[in-house]
Amino acid sequence: MTLPNFITIARFIMVPVIILAMINGQMVTAFVLFLLAGVSDAVDGFIARQFNQKSELGSWLDPVADKFLLVSVFVVLGWLEVLPAWLVILAVSRDGLIIAAVVLSSLMENPVAMRPLLISKANTTAQIILVGLVLGDLAGLAKLDAVLPWAIYAVAGLTIASASAYLVTWLKHMSAEQ
DSSP, X not given: OOHHHHHHHHHHHHHHHHHHHHHXXXXXXXXXXXXXXXXXXXXXXXXXXXXXXXXXXXXXHHHHHHHHHHHHHHXXXXXXXXXXXXXXXXXXXXXXXXXXXXXXXXXXXXXXXOOOXXXXXXXXXXXXXXXXXXXXXXXXXXXXXXXXXXXXXXXXXXXXXXXXXXXXXXXXXXXXXX
């Protein structure tokens, strides 16, 4: 197993610990672990690229670990009524639609390789920033009441734009002549 894959698996293991900390009101712990997860994501990518340790397993594990972290934290922040339910539903639905499109195209024997789009990367970055801001606010590290509504609407807009871009890409792929 490569070092980047080991780091990614460690990130998977961190998710339940972050969620448990959030549910127990240990927001400083949740914030620090969330930051550590973000740093580990950057480190495993750096190691994979710089030291030629890319692997097929890692190319699947890394984005799944990222989604597992973000979706889990979004759902708990919605459950805690910190993030609006409509935003949580929007973000989770976007990811569900992407997965459904990939599965459906495979079942229809027209597999699609869903590559990350620039708008999708911007969306993920905005989601990470939003979660960091919310956890930092809940941890008492900063008072961000004025910033959070703007961040919420930015994430909503990027989520809609990203879902739309993937839908257009998928529809073009599915309607292309064989």
